[in-house]
Amino acid sequence: MSEAIAEKDLGNAAYKIKDFVNAHIHYDKAIELDATNITFYNNKAAAYFEEKKYAECIAQCEKAVEVGRETRADYKLIAKAMARAGNAFQKQGDETQALNWFQKSLSEHRDAELVKKVKELEKTIKEKERLAYINPEIAQEEKNKGNEYFKKGDYPSAMRHYNEAVKRDPTNAILYSNRAACLTKLMEFQRALEDCEVCIKTDPKFIKGYIRKAAALTAMKEWGKAKRAYEDALMVDSTNAEALEGLRNVIRNDDEDPEKARERVMNDPEVQEILRDPGMRMILEQMSQDPGAAREHLKNPEIYKKLMKLQSAGVIQMR
Incomplete structure (x- = not known):
């Protein structure tokens, strides 16, 4: 077992300097010495991913999951293999399969970052489906x-x-x-x-x-x-x-009866919101004292919109 770990460590050292040929050689030797360790398969899959050999990466992830299930490996390691398979499918442009593998991974271990990734991917897939439906x-x-x-x-x-x-x-x-x-x-x-x-x-x-x-x-x-x-x-x-x-x-x-009309208007949420606004109350008071002030306030699009709302509701009159 210690020999297998030593080979894995040599593989990791080669991986870090992007010497993937030697990384695979050492990972393969580690697997020969101990075919029950899910980490060796995960590491080999990681090397394939870095080489952009996504089909090989996916196959290795599937093998890692199979071995992990048989040996009752840590669920986090199984989830890691599934997430990497999802990443490989995403790189291949197969977003449906990517989402499938990401969801499998989350069923093993709920990783916060992967949860975010899944939500974004679901949005992307939904939007593409919507756009594809347009005709x-x-x-x-x-x-x-x-x-x-x-x-x-x-x-x-x-x-x-x-x-x-x-x-x-x-x-x-x-x-x-x-x-x-x-x-x-x-x-x-x-x-x-x-x-x-x-x-x-x-x-x-x-x-x-x-x-x-x-x-x-x-x-x-x-x-x-x-x-x-x-x-x-x-x-x-x-x-x-x-x-x-x-x-x-x-x-x-x-x-409509004026009293009923006023009651209905005053129950309008939009009218209530305008009348609760201290700034608008000040403007309305100013306009009541100086009718000419309305012209200046009407130059502001937001105030204009609110005043027109109050006018159409019958709360104020403007000439």
Whole structure:
């Protein structure tokens, strides 16, 4: 046994100076003298890895695991062999097998660094799968199928096709608009609004995104927000008939009891957050004393956005 250890040490010395030929000679002699020591196989696998001989490295790791199981070796040594096999597969570009071996390694010994590596690899694999799934032509086919079901009033079936279309072409604003219309029909207004926001962010010039948003808000009787959405649509195209009619409809139907409207507005988390902001309270107080101060504050995009929110909610009036 001591002779085997001595050969292993000679192999390690050769490995350190990257003399892999002699390293293998000594590791092989160590294995001849003691074929039950998992460390000898692990060390030989490490030499193959450094030589970029990844197939040989993997085979040696598998042998190390086999020997380790038979001899009931320390689970950390078995985990080490598995992790090295995973590294070799990753170098070969086989990320699925790499993940498989890394997970096997973690089942033997939970190494913190390997846990991080697995999480990153899982993200990489998932993103590659997502990108590989993208196909605008199939997305168009799915959208068309969804449209057919939508026209028939079969909204659940339409949703299935719109969902697939979005997965196939996630940067197409039209698909989010179509799905938002379907969600509105299904009375899933919050999800419809989320799709509208993605649609608008993806293509700020696509007017349907604002109109769908306004339609969902109208269905929710959020008259102030719906009015603002139609106004945003008209900023894109001031002659759009659907937006003009929608805006007239909102103004015509906004007959909510003022007290109920105020209660609903004050329960809006976004409004509450703005009103709790000490800086905004100071600005509002200043504006109440000096109406001309508003012009200066409106130059700041963040403050402008908050003031417009308060205005659309009916909390403040601005001219």
